[in-house]
Amino acid sequence: MSIISTRNTLPGRLRGLRSIEPIYLILLAIVAAIVLSNPIYLDYGPMMQLLRRSSPLIVLAVGQLFVIVSGGFDLSVGSLMTFLILICALLLNSSPELVYPAIALCLVVGLASGAVNGLVVSFWKVPSIIATLGMLLMLRGAGLFLSGGSARGNLPDTFRALGRDSVFGFPVALIVAIVFGTAAWLVLHRTSFGRQLYMVGANPRAARLSGVNVAGIRIAAFMFSGLSAAISAILLSGFSGVSTSAGNGYELQAISAAVLGGAVLLGGRGSVVPVIAGALALHALFTLLNIWGFPKPMRDVVQGLIIICAVAYSARRK
Amino acid sequence: MSLKRTFKGVLAAAFAASMAMSALAQDNKFFDQAEHDRQIAMLDATPIGDGDQPWLQSMADNFRDTSKYKKDGPWTVCFSNAGIFNPWQVVGYKTMQEEIKLHSNIKDFIVTDGEGKDDKQIADIDDLLASKKCDILLVTPNTTAALTPAVERACAQLPVIVFSRGVATECPVTFITPIGGYAYGAQAARFIVDALPDGGNVLALRISPGVDVLETRWSAAERIFAANPKIKVIGSEFTNDDRAIAKSIVEDYLQRFGQIDAVWMDAGATSVAAIEAFEDIGVEIPIFTGEDQQDFLAKWQEKDLTAIAPTYPTFQWRTAIIAATQILSGEKVPGPIWYLPQPTITVETLDKYTQANMPPQHYALCGCEDMAGYPEVWGGTK
Numbered sequence A: 001m002s003i004i005s006t007r008n009t010l011p012g013r014l015r016g017l018r019s020i021e022p023i024y025l026i027l028l029a030i031v032a033a034i035v036l037s038n039p040i041y042l043d044y045g046p047m048m049q050l051l052r053r054s055s056p057l058i059v060l061a062v063g064q065l066f067v068i069v070s071g072g073f074d075l076s077v078g079s080l081m082t083f084l085i086l087i088c089a090l091l092l093n094s095s096p097e098l099v100y101p102a103i104a105l106c107l108v109v110g111l112a113s114g115a116v117n118g119l120v121v122s123f124w125k126v127p128s129i130i131a132t133l134g135m136l137l138m139l140r141g142a143g144l145f146l147s148g149g150s151a152r153g154n155l156p157d158t159f160r161a162l163g164r165d166s167v168f169g170f171p172v173a174l175i176v177a178i179v180f181g182t183a184a185w186l187v188l189h190r191t192s193f194g195r196q197l198y199m200v201g202a203n204p205r206a207a208r209l210s211g212v213n214v215a216g217i218r219i220a221a222f223m224f225s226g227l228s229a230a231i232s233a234i235l236l237s238g239f240s241g242v243s244t245s246a247g248n249g250y251e252l253q254a255i256s257a258a259v260l261g262g263a264v265l266l267g268g269r270g271s272v273v274p275v276i277a278g279a280l281a282l283h284a285l286f287t288l289l290n291i292w293g294f295p296k297p298m299r300d301v302v303q304g305l306i307i308i309c310a311v312a313y314s315a316r317r318k
Numbered sequence B: 001m002s003l004k005r006t007f008k009g010v011l012a013a014a015f016a017a018s019m020a021m022s023a024l025a026q027d028n029k030f031f032d033q034a035e036h037d038r039q040i041a042m043l044d045a046t047p048i049g050d051g052d053q054p055w056l057q058s059m060a061d062n063f064r065d066t067s068k069y070k071k072d073g074p075w076t077v078c079f080s081n082a083g084i085f086n087p088w089q090v091v092g093y094k095t096m097q098e099e100i101k102l103h104s105n106i107k108d109f110i111v112t113d114g115e116g117k118d119d120k121q122i123a124d125i126d127d128l129l130a131s132k133k134c135d136i137l138l139v140t141p142n143t144t145a146a147l148t149p150a151v152e153r154a155c156a157q158l159p160v161i162v163f164s165r166g167v168a169t170e171c172p173v174t175f176i177t178p179i180g181g182y183a184y185g186a187q188a189a190r191f192i193v194d195a196l197p198d199g200g201n202v203l204a205l206r207i208s209p210g211v212d213v214l215e216t217r218w219s220a221a222e223r224i225f226a227a228n229p230k231i232k233v234i235g236s237e238f239t240n241d242d243r244a245i246a247k248s249i250v251e252d253y254l255q256r257f258g259q260i261d262a263v264w265m266d267a268g269a270t271s272v273a274a275i276e277a278f279e280d281i282g283v284e285i286p287i288f289t290g291e292d293q294q295d296f297l298a299k300w301q302e303k304d305l306t307a308i309a310p311t312y313p314t315f316q317w318r319t320a321i322i323a324a325t326q327i328l329s330g331e332k333v334p335g336p337i338w339y340l341p342q343p344t345i346t347v348e349t350l351d352k353y354t355q356a357n358m359p360p361q362h363y364a365l366c367g368c369e370d371m372a373g374y375p376e377v378w379g380g381t382k
Helices: A002-008 A011-016 A022-037 A044-069 A077-094 A099-123 A126-146 A156-163 A172-190 A192-202 A204-209 A214-240 A248-260 A272-291 A296-317 B002-025 B032-045 B087-101 B118-131 B144-157 B181-195 B211-226 B243-257 B271-281 B294-303 B317-330
Strands: B074-083 B107-112 B136-141 B160-163 B174-178 B199-205 B231-238 B262-265 B285-288 B307-312 B337-340
Touching: A002 B294, A044 A077, A044 A156, A044 A172, A044 A192, A044 A214, A044 A248, A044 A272, A044 B243, A077 A099, A077 A126, A077 A214, A077 A248, A099 A126, A099 A156, A099 A214, A156 A172, A156 A214, A172 A192, A172 A214, A172 A272, A192 A204, A204 A214, A214 B243, A248 A272, A248 A296, A272 A296, A272 B118, A272 B243, B032 B181, B032 B211, B074 B087, B074 B118, B074 B317, B087 B107, B087 B317, B107 B118, B118 B136, B118 B144, B118 B307, B136 B317, B144 B160, B160 B317, B174 B317, B181 B211, B181 B262, B181 B285, B181 B307, B199 B211, B199 B243, B211 B231, B231 B243, B243 B271, B262 B271, B271 B285, B271 B294, B271 B337, B294 B307, B317 B337
Parallel strands: B074 B107, B074 B136, B136 B160, B160 B174, B174 B337, B199 B231, B199 B262, B262 B285, B285 B307
Antiparallel strands: none
């Protein structure tokens, strides 16, 4: 009884505290744990390295947010990343001067792959989880087939600069992530496209009845996710180079980050900044688990638990 | 706040589980002293056979009679492959396919792909046996224990050759293997110890726990480091063979310890990513161990590193086909284990093995340079 009455009479600023996205507290807690484990991470250099490493996931999670807000999933992004990295390596191996065309090719293929996902979901009425799962398999198979099962070619340093270099100690990858995040924030929160995206996710039938081009909006959301995968692939291959497993697992990390950031699966809710915090938190958590000496299988266990707990929490909050 | 509490609980549970796992990992089930000593001794032995064709050499004089398998050709050779899921297998399988072309008395080469699954590969072997088409069966087991009964069933019907990974039975006519994982790990660790007379910080990067051919590498190295009190192993981490994880781990350790004097690796696929962590932070690249992948050799040459590359030669895929024709011709072959040489790439032999025209994950010890399709078949350019 007393608890309920206290809650009803909470002063405004405490109620304000309750409305803070829990992801910021989680991020703070994880960063605090990292710093307590090793104070060196308070320094500028190490902190920037952490942020540079998180950049591909930030970009990918923001792209994933658009699809989640529209009421779908995009499981194809991880193998799209691997596919693009392998294609670029093949192309740039024979003609290393084609760095900018290769980057353009990545973006175009990313957009096209997203468009196909969106068309299949919108017009063939295939649930997005199945459509993008099919795309995942196709891209994975195509990438391995084209490269013969093993990485071919190296990426020239000019291509890798975006993911690897720093300007005045500030990682270029982080600049890319910030620019992409800002653009996404403007599109999602300041345009009529953004409002329509929320409507489509919250109630597609109502959206259609009020004149929204539901199919068009959905296709655009998947294209945005494809674009984010392309940018993320460029950043990731810049950071660590070519491998046939480069993008493995990134689709689930992106979904985990979005959910951690308060995006509601099945659509209609979520915003850019908390999702970026979610990506940072997830990456910071992996770093923390590394510092604590957790092996990779345990990271998977933790990630699985996070997805379940975050979804359960957001269901209760509703 | 229930999420936070749950989260704390999760972390506590995960921590407990990880403690239990690391306790398991310290268990010595992967260490066999007698086998270890035998491999170390074999490193100094002189191989029997022509040095220009190491895939035909044997480290031991254990040739066995195979006249009971003699059969008129042309033959059908069957191969149950565990799968093609890493560059080592890609290079080996291509070499094997080229070797097949050199044998006009092999009329059919039937290959099944186990896709990295034990159950699929067991079914594959049973299907191959049931087809009655095979004159001889080659097997690269996906995992040791699971494939042993299937290999035993095959042995009862026809001659069997196992390579790449082992099985827990000596029924195959021969098991083709390089000297072994203890020798591999020890070579790399000895190099580090010798190069650091005043001691230093050593970081060990491993692919994943629980794989016998990898565990042996680390258990031999671990013992050598432990026997040298000046060497401090600051960490032994799993990269899952992922370049981004390897690079991140090295960055984290550089932050934590400030100084890394040597990096020991149980495989070379992520060596270059690990080296890049030093380059990006702007500190000197320390002593490194890698493998015979071209990207590592190229980096070694370019940066003039203090490095060594033990190998697990892919030329054994060639040996398997040659052994099959020898057995079906009734010629003597080494058995029950055919120990192949396990060359180590050092600064003296680096130039010989660095091939700028080959893909980054091409293994220098493919023994394939004299084959008809070289270099294009392996993805290289002339």
